[in-house]
Amino acid sequence: MIGFIKKDLAMIKSNFKTLGLLLILYVVMGFFGEMDVSFFLPFISVMIMISTFTYDSYNKWDAYLVSFPDGRRNSVKAKYVATLLMILVVSLVTLLLSFIIAYANTKTINYEQILSTMLGTLFGTLLVLSVMYPVIYKFGVEKARIWIFLIVFGVVLAVSLLAAYIDFSFVGGVLSFINNYIVLVLILFSIVMVYASYRISLRIELKKEF
Numbered sequence: 001m002i003g004f005i006k007k008d009l010a011m012i013k014s015n016f017k018t019l020g021l022l023l024i025l026y027v028v029m030g031f032f033g034e035m036d037v038s039f040f041l042p043f044i045s046v047m048i049m050i051s052t053f054t055y056d057s058y059n060k061w062d063a064y065l066v067s068f069p070d071g072r073r074n075s076v077k078a079k080y081v082a083t084l085l086m087i088l089v090v091s092l093v094t095l096l097l098s099f100i101i102a103y104a105n106t107k108t109i110n111y112e113q114i115l116s117t118m119l120g121t122l123f124g125t126l127l128v129l130s131v132m133y134p135v136i137y138k139f140g141v142e143k144a145r146i147w148i149f150l151i152v153f154g155v156v157l158a159v160s161l162l163a164a165y166i167d168f169s170f171v172g173g174v175l176s177f178i179n180n181y182i183v184l185v186l187i188l189f190s191i192v193m194v195y196a197s198y199r200i201s202l203r204i205e206l207k208k209e210f
Contacts, residue, residue, distance in 0.1 A: 004078030045086040130197035
C-alpha cells in the first residue's frame with residue numbers, strides 16, 4: 001500500500017507549486033486584511049487528489065491493479081490515506097499561518113475562532129471527500145461531476161420540500177444539545193463518514209470487471 005501512496009503523491013508533485021502559490025497568496029491577503037481564504041486551501045488539496053483519478057484512467061491503472069496481490073483493495077485504501085495526509089498537512093500549515101498572521105496584525109491570537117474555523121473547514125472537506133470518492137469510483141471523474149450536481153440539487157430540493165410540510169421546531173433543542181458537544185460530534189461523525197465512504201468505494205472497486 002505504501003507504494004500506491006507514493007504513486008499518488010508522485011502524480012500530484014507538479015501541483016505542489018500551485019498549492020504553494022495559494023499559501024503565499026493567503027499570507028499576503030492575510031497581512032493586508034483581505035478576505036480570509038484559509039477555508040479554501042484544504043478543499044484545494046482534495047481537488048488536487050481527485051486529479052489522480054484522471055491520471056489513473058488515462059494510464060489504464062485499474063487493469064494493471066489486478067496483477068498485484070490485493071491490488072484493488074490496497075489502491076482504494078492508499079487513495080484515501082494519501083488524500084487524508086494531504087488534507088492534514090495543508091490544514092496544519094494553514095493553521096500555523098493563521099496564528100502567525102493573526103499575531104502579526106493584532107499582537108493577539110484568537111485561538112477559539114481560528115480553531116473553530118479550521119474544524120468547520122476540515123469537516124466540510126471530509127464531507128466533500130466522502131461524497132465524491134464513491135461517486136468517482138462508480139462513474140469515473142467526468143460522469144461524477146454530473147452526478148455530484150444532481151445529488152446536491154436533489155438534497156437541496158428535498159430539504160426545501162420537507163421544510164414546507166414538516167414542523168422542525170424540535171430541531172432547536174437538538175441543535176442546542178449538539179452545540180455543547182460540537183467538537184466531539186464533528187470528530188466522531190467525520191470518522192464514521194470517511195470510513196463509510198471508504199467501504200462503499202472499496203465495494204464498488206472490487207465489483208468492477210476488466
